[in-house]
Every structure is written in structure tokens, then in C-alpha cells.
Amino acid sequence: MSYIEFKNVCKEYKMGEITIKALANASFSIEKGELVVIVGPSGAGKTTALNILGGMDVATSGEVIVDGKRVTKLTNKELIRYRREDIGFVFQFYNLVQNLTAKENVELATQICKNALEPEEVIEKVGLKDRKNNFPSQLSGGEQQRIAIARAIAKNPKLLLCDEPTGALDYKTGKQILKLLQDMARKENMTVIIITHNTALAPMADKVIHFKNGKAEKIEINEKVIPIEQIEW
């Protein structure tokens, strides 16, 4: 059995009388330490899948197993704990707490975690040691996203989920962020899942999952991973 099993997951939203199927029998599996890129057009169900995987949403049917834990069977409270202990999340718009300094934003995560990493060390790791006492508004977008990543990995999660982490960033900065994520997966042996609509990023991943119409239409295993620096788009 794989580290992550995503089996026949369906997700339906009821919008008044219309039922929208965001996921329709999506299935995939991910191994520990893999860097996975999920690609697909808008509305294909990527984010929904990620949300369900991250314990932020509940599947209508199907089964999700992470490290032997049946996420789909967890209660609300267990879900929170799952998010707290096992998941690190990186958002498109960073979602830093504006009122907290870079370091404090990281601390916001570490203070609720049992085996959290030292915030200062993590910040150093993302290369923002000098800016740790700055407020988000004093940082550039890339810097903010780095802090966001630092906040996610400081929890020492099993899974690092990133929803369009470069969506709001320019090309160069985006690349730096992706590099950081790739390094994380490589060096820390962390399982990283990145959602992007940019198929050009596929070569950097160990596994590429193509989403279409709520299904994982194609799962490619990339034998030859190309470092992000070499990818151009």
C-alpha cells in the first residue's frame, strides 16, 4: 500500500437544485518522499482533491488513507488534529497574518505542534533570517510565500500541500519558491504535493497527476526528474 491512497473519491456540491460533481471517482496514490505535481485546467477538481487530502474538506464518498490513517473516516476534531500534526499548507495568496512578524507567523504554527521545528532555523532554511522581524507588509510576495512555506514546514508535517504556490508570483520568484519546495522534498524527504495549472512544471516532479473533469485522468511517473532551475516556461 502506498503512503497516500486516494481511492474512488467523489465530491458533490449542491448549489440550490443543481449538483456539481467536483470529483468523480478520482483515484491516485503517492509514495512517501515523492514530489507530486497535480496539473489540470480550472475546475478539474485539483483543489478539491487537495482540500480533501488536507482535511479541509470532506469527501462525499470514497476513501483517503494517509500513512495508514483513514482521513475520510476522521471526526471533525480528529480532522483538526490531522491538519495540525500531519499537514503543512501553502496558499496561493500566502495567507500570512498581517499583524504578526515573519517569525511570529511561523510561531503561530509551531506553538500548536508537538514536534515542531525551531522557527528561527526554519526561517534560516528558507533564507529569510534577516527579515524575520518584518511584518508581511514589509516583505515582497516571494518573501511572504517563503515565510508561508516556513510556517508550513515548521510543523514538521507528513504532507506539504501547496495550492498554486506561485500563482501570485512573478516568474523568477515563482521559480525560487518551487526550488525551495523541491529542495524540501529532496533534502528533508518530505512528501510534497503542488497544484499548478502550469504543465511545464511537470518535469520537476516525481509523479505528475493530470486532472480532468473531476478525475485523475493520467498519472505519470517521472523517471528523470529535472531540477527546477533547468525548467523554463
Place this chain on the structure above:
Amino acid sequence: MKRALLKDSVKEIKNTYKKFLSILVMAFLGVGFFAGLRASSPDMVDTIDQYYKEQEVYDIQILSTLGLTEQDIEEISKIENVEKVYGTYEIDGKIEIDNTDIVAKVLTIEEINKPKLLQGKMPENEQECLVEESFLTQNNKKIGDTIQIEIENTTNDEGEEVEYLKNKELKIVGTARSPLYISKDRGTSTLGAGKVNYYIFIPKSNINATEIYTNIYIKVTDSNNYTTSTTKYEEYIETVKENIEQIKEQRENARKEQLVEKANEKLQEAENELNTQKQDAETQIRDAEQQLADGKKEIEDGEAEIEANEKKADTEFANAQKQIENAKKEIEENEQQLNQKEQGANTQFAQLETQKQELQANLEQINSGIAELQAQYNIILEKIQKGETLTQQEEQQKIYIETQLQELQKTQQQLIAGITQIEQGIEQGKQEIEKAKKQIEQGKAQLETQEQQLNKTKTNTYSQIEEAKKEIENAKREIEEGEQELEQNRQEFEQKIEDAEAELLDAKEKVNDIEQPEWYILDRNANSGYVSFIQDTQSVENISQVFPIVFFAVAALISLTSMTRMVEEQRMEIGTLKALGYNKFQIISKYILYASLASVIGGILGMCVGFATLPAIIWDMYSVMYEMKDKINLNFNWQYGGLGLILICICIIGSTIYSAIKELKSMPATLMRPKAPKKGNRVLLEKIPFIWKKLNFSQKVTIRNIFRYKKRVLMTIIGISGCTALILTGFGLKDSIKAILPNQFENVFNYSLQINLKDELEEQEKQEFITKLSENENIEELIETYMTSAVAVKNENEEDVQIVIPKDDFKDLINLKDIKTKQEVTLKENEICLTDKAAQLLGVKSGETIIIRDTDNNEYEVKISNIVENYVSHYIYMSKEMYEQLLQKQYKTNVILTKDVELTEEKEDEFVTHLMEQKEISSVSRISSTMKVLDDTLKSLDYIVVILIGAAGILAFVVLYNLTNVNISERTRELATIKVLGFYDNEVYNYIGRESILLTIIGIALGLILGYFLNFYIIGTCEINMLRFSKIVHPISYLYAILITVAFTIIVNISTYFVLKKIDMIESLKSVE
């Protein structure tokens, strides 16, 4: 507005219905409270107005010190605008139930001031009556029972005692309410414990003493066109009152003349009778004198007769005595003669005796001679016999002897004859003497008898005379007694006449003294229940002017935050519209429409609900104290509703326009970019490391956040502090009100009873009574005072005050304390002390002067030495010296204030009843019952406290809920993020909740300070003129305010918890709006 925009606006409302609702609720509350509270007072007035119209309550009432008559009614009827005049009878009576005396005001059922029948039926005859509902419940009586009522006889104009009622035994046939007694207070009475307990209604036909009316009630023409207590009504009634004032003096004089005339008639009659009596008495005395004189004459005659008789008797008896004396002398002489004769005889007898003895001796010799001879003879004879022959000798001897014998015998015989003769002679002599003696004896005896007889007669006669004399003496004594009696009678009669004359004189004086009757022309404002109700409506009015302000302010603040938030949320859309070329007004109109709809709908709903509920709630609260209608008249008061609506629209729409315009100033491009989230900033506290470092992470976050959303934080604090302040005001108000009674009746007035003495009491009687009273075991201390009412005037302001003048000093029964220094004050010789509230109302300070107008309208200017503490009514305290100097009058005690030893209520009841029986006392008022009455009155203000707390609660809830919602909506992203980070629900709550806890603490602290001042402001606003609320807030009230605020915040925070729980992580993370 373009159609698309209109559509957009409607959709906007649909989408943000919560926000719309919250603004709507604010408008609802603001207008509801404003309109509802504002309408309460007019509705209350309307209700009493309707009630008064239904029960045909008088407009003007006339009372007179000497009663009112049919002529008075006639005269008043002639006055312009007087529609109808009713003469009625009202008197206090006693009903005994279970050995306790109940004092009842007996009212006649009239066409005016109609009783409102609650149960049973109206009385049909003079044996029936109506009672109050409470009379039945409190005395265990029911309809159908009979009660016995005792009413003192009245004196009619002729001065005769008349039974007041025809029938004293009354059957209860129903219960009713009198419009004249809408409060619980039934007034005072001179009977029993000095208080009227109930009123009862009897038909007029039961009144026996119908000659004098006690009250005249007047219905003024068209007065029903006005609402009672309004200025228009008061002014209209005032004009009629003035007209009545004009005949007042004439009617008073007429009444006096009538009484004087009747009294004079009476006097004349009495005088005539006196004169007749005088004459009668004089005749009687004269007769008696004549009789006495006759008697005396008779006695004199009798005496003369007796004297004559006595004299005659004396002479007669003297003669008789003389005769007897003569007779006695004769007898004596005879006796003497006889004695002489006897002596002579006795001598003879002695001679004779001697002769006899000689004879006898001869005889004996003879006899012996004889015997010898015999013996010899015998011897001879013997011899003869023996036959012997006798010797011659013997014969001779014999013859001799015989001769001898013969001779001897002869001599013997002679001798015997002589002796016999002598003896006979003696005998004869003796007999003669004896006879003579006897004769004398007889004479003597005869004389004696005669004398005795004479004496007897004499005694008889004299005793008769003596008796006659005695009789005369008796008669004399009788006459004397008669004279004395006569004298006495005369004196008595004279005394009587004198008395009668004095009485007559007195009566004459009294006729002169017949006091000038005084009319009191009163309007409804003389009815204490009515006045206190109207005053209550005014305090409701006062409150209604303050509170809605708070709500409006809060509504404005809330809509400002909500709308600002809304405009901020829609800056993109605004930018787009602006970019599309819509002008400012078109863009703003959406928000104006939004706000207007919310405020108009909310406002209209609010006024409907407000009009329907608040007056009713307030009525329910007040109806505990008033017996009137069960339901308030609810009116849709457009005036207040409209005003409230306009005000709330100004607040809400104004703040909407303000926030929209502020946003619109930016360029479209700026608007279309998301508004930069509020920047994080270091707070000042971070620069103080020793505090900052001690805080843990979440505390730091909390503090940062607080300083980040300054506006909202400020508003939260204002909301919470407002809530705390209102609650504190509520409790503080209660504290202040509650403190009035102990302040006034324990601290200022420390006496238990106020005993009013009768006016006509002589100084000596008074002093004796006071001395007696001071020795009473129930009284610990007493002081003498003179009290009189007056008007204190300063410039335009006038206040009724009571002047109190102590005879010596107040001891500790009245404590005068300076309002500022709180020091004891002593009365100065030429300055007065004025009580605090009066000083405030008049606008004077210590050292200034005021004018006192006494009951005779004399005015005196006086200087105030001190303003003194006081909480109920207004007083002026003046020293005796000052009073005497100022008014040029002699001080005289008319009120005694006493302090009981500790008495139970029953004991005090007994004591008061005992006091009321004293003839020197006119009335007794008890501090304890005064306190009870006031306590009831003050309870009304209790309800205001409840309203305050309720209002505060709603305010707190709305403000907190709204602000929390804005807070959450503004920070959804942040909250969603921390949720994603894996914060538990309670951790998420704490993230926000810590802020509200801190803000609550700050808000409460500020609120306590704010409340402290608001309390004083409100106290100033709703303070009744006669009262001074004390400025106290008990510590426990602070605690209540804190606890209740905390409770409200907890409720809001619980709802916050659930709102937070519902935040959808996914939706909020997707993108920036």
C-alpha cells in the same frame, strides 16, 4: 437609478441579509425605543384622560371651611362655561371589623366622578353600598355581607346635632373603583390612626344631613375637548377658575351672613327664653318671700299669745298658790292650836292619870282591903258554911266586915267609876284631839291634793306653753331655713342668670366670631393620586428623552461600521462602476438604497412594535401602583414615530454616505485592486521589553490585534462601557432612590411622630399636655416646634415650603447638616437655613437672600445662612428669635415631634390611637406610615431600573454581536488560515475571544466610570421636584453592573464561537475578493 444597479442592490440585500438585518435591527431598536418610550407618557396621559372622561371626573372642585349650600351651587351654575355643578357629600366613617377600626371615606354616588363598577350591581336603595375590591379581600368579606358604619353626628346650621346617615347598616352589593383615588393613598382622616383605609360608595338617598354639601364638583363646558393635564386644558380650566374666584368672596360672605343670621335668630330665641325664665324666677322668689313674711307674722302673733297666756297662767297659779299657802297657814295654826290643846290635854291627862293612879292606888288598897276583908269574910263564910256558929265577934266582925265590905265596895265602885270617868275623860279628850288631828290631817291632805293638782295643772300649762314656744321656735327655724333657701335659690338663680347671660354674651361673641368661611377652588392638581400619576408620566417622559439618544448613537456607530465594511468589501465593484463611468451619486445610491431600506423597514417595524409594547410594559409596571384602567390606550403616534424614523435615517444613511464618499475618493484603479490588508505594526508596548517579554505568544497577538483595529476596538469598548454604564445607572438610580427614605427619615428627621396640637388650645393647657406627654413611657424625647407653610420666592421662581421653628433647639430629632461641609448647623438669630433642593430650584446659594411669603401674603426678605441636607419636600428652618422679630408674632408651639422608645408596629398603632383620643391633639402623623407611602411611590422608579437594565442588555447584545460579526468578516481569511493550520475550535475562538475579553474588561472599567456620571445625569433629569435623590452607588451595584455585562458578553461570545465554527476554510482561502 439604472435598472442593473437596482437589481444589483436588491441582490446585495439578499446576499448580505445578515448585515441588512443587523442594520434593520438597529433601526428597529432605535426607533422602537425612541417612539415607544416617547409615546408612553402621552399614552399614559391619554389613558387617564379617557378614564376621567368616561367616569366624568370633575374639572374644578370647591371646598369650604364651613360647607357649601344650594345657593352656592346656583351661583356657580350661572358662571360662564360652567356646564354642571354637583353638590356632594364626603365624610369619614368608622367600620369595625374583627375589633379593629377601619376608617372609610364615604362617598355618594353621583353623576360626576362616577364609580366604575367592577363586580356586582349598583346600589338600588339606601341599605346598599359599594366597596373597594381590596376591602373585600383584605377583610374577608364578600358581596352580600353587611357592614356597620359609624359616622359622627354633624351639626347643622341651626347648631343641632344631626345623624349623618339614615341607615348605618349597609349591604355590600358590589365593588367599584373611584376615579378620585387612582393611587393607593386614600388621604388622611381625623379618625382612628389618622389614615383613610378605604372608600365606600353609598346612594345619595342615604344621606340624612343633606343641608350642607361637603364638596362641590364642577364640570366645565367642553372640557372634554382637551386632554387632561395639557397646558391647553390647564389654561382653559384656569379661566373658569378665575371666574369662580370672582364670586368666591361674595359667596364666602353670603355663607357667613347666613350662618350669622341663623345664629342670631338662635341667639334671640335664647335671649327671649332667658328673659322669660328670669321673670318666672323673680315671681317665684317674690312669692316665696311673701310666704316667709306671712310665716314670720304668724310666729310673732303666736309668741304674743303665748306670752299672754303665760302671764295669765302665772297670775292664776300665783293666786292658787297663795290660797294654798293660806290654807296651809290656817292648817298650821290649827295644828299648833291643836298641839297646844293636846299638850294641855296631855297635862290634864297626866293629872288625870295621876288622879287615876291615885284612884287606882286607892282602888288597889281598897281592892286589897276588900281582898283582906274578903279573906276574913271568907273565913267567916267558911265557918258559916261549915255551920259553925259565928261568934259574935265574928258576927260583928262579920257585919263589920260586911259593912266594911260594902263600904269598900262602894268606894271601890266609886273609885272605878272615877277611874272610868277619868279614863273616859282622857279617852274623850284623846278622841277629840284625835279627831281634831284627823281634821287637820284631812285638811292637810286636802290641801296637798289641791296643791298637787295645782302643780299638775301648772306643769301642764307650762309644758303647753313650752311646747307652743318650741313650735314657734321651730317655725322660726323653718322660716330661717326658708329664708336661707330662698337666699340660696336667689343666689343660684342669679348665678344661672349670670351664666346664661354670659353664655348669651359668649354666643353673641361667637356670632361675631363666626369665622369667615374660606373657599378652596381646586382643580385636578389637588388630587394627590392624579398629580403623582401625571408626575410619573413626566418622569417617564424625562427618561424617554435620554435613552433613545444612547440607542441612536449606537445605531449610528453600528451602521457606520457595517456600511464602511460593506463599502470596503465592494471597493472592486465601486471601482468597476466608476471605471464604467457611473457618477458618484449613482454609485452611492446603491448603498443609500440599502441603508434606507434597512432603516425605513426597521424603523417602521420598530415604531409599530414600540408603540404596541413599550407603553404597555410601562403601564403594567405603573399599574401596580395605580387603580385605573387595566389597559393603556395605545396610540400610533405619528409625531414621535416620524421623528424617530427621520433621526434614525439621518444616523444610518448619513454614516453610509460618509463611508461611501470616503471610499469613492480613490481612483478607480486603486479601488479595483484589493485593499491592502491593514498593516501590522509594532505596538508601543513592545518598546517596553520587560512587560512585552513576559507575555506569551497569544497574548502578544491579542495585543497587536487590539491596536490594529482601533476603530472597531473603540466601538466595542464604547458598546460595552455603554452597557455597563446603563446597568450601573439603573442600579445606581435604585440605590439613590432607596437611600432617600433612610436619609430623610433616619438621618435628617429622627423623630417617630409628628403630633399636631389643636389651634384653640390655651397656653397653659398646652404646657400641661406637653409635660404629661414628655412623661409618657413610650416617648424617649420630644421637642416643641411651630410649623407653618409659606412660599419661598426668588426672582421668578416660587416653591412651597414648610417653615419649621423650634422652641429651643432640635436636639437630635431634626439634624441640620450643611450640604457642602456636612457639618452640623445651628440656627442663627437672623438668618435661615434652606433645604438643598429648594435652593437648587430657586437658584440661590448660602449668603443670598430670598423672600418668604406667608399665608397672609405678607412678604419678608431673609438671608440664608446655610443650605442644608434634605431629601423629601422643602423646608425653611428659622430660629424662634428670628421668627418673633421678623413676623412680629409671639411664638407658639403647634407641633410636637417625638421620638418613640423602640416600639413594635402594633405598639405604635396602639399608642397613636391613644394619642388620637386626646382632646388636645388634632392629628398625629407617623414617620413609619409616611415612609410606607413614599416607599410605594418610589417603587415606580424601580421599574425604570428594570427598563434600563433591559435596554442595556439589548444594547450590549446588538453592539457586541454586530461588532464581532464585522470583526469576523473582516478577518475571515486570517481565521480560515489558522483553522487550516490546525487550530482547534476553542483555540480559534480564543484567538478572537481573548480580544473581546480584554476589550470587555476595558469596557467595563470605562463603563463604571461613565455610569457613575451618567447616573448623576439621569438622577438630575428624572428627579421629582419634591425629592432629592442621594448621589450614592453601592459597591454591590458596581458588582451587578460588572456581572450583568459579563453575562451579556458571554452570551455574545457563545454565539461568536458558533459563527467561528462555521467559517468555511476553503471558500475563504480561494482568493482575495
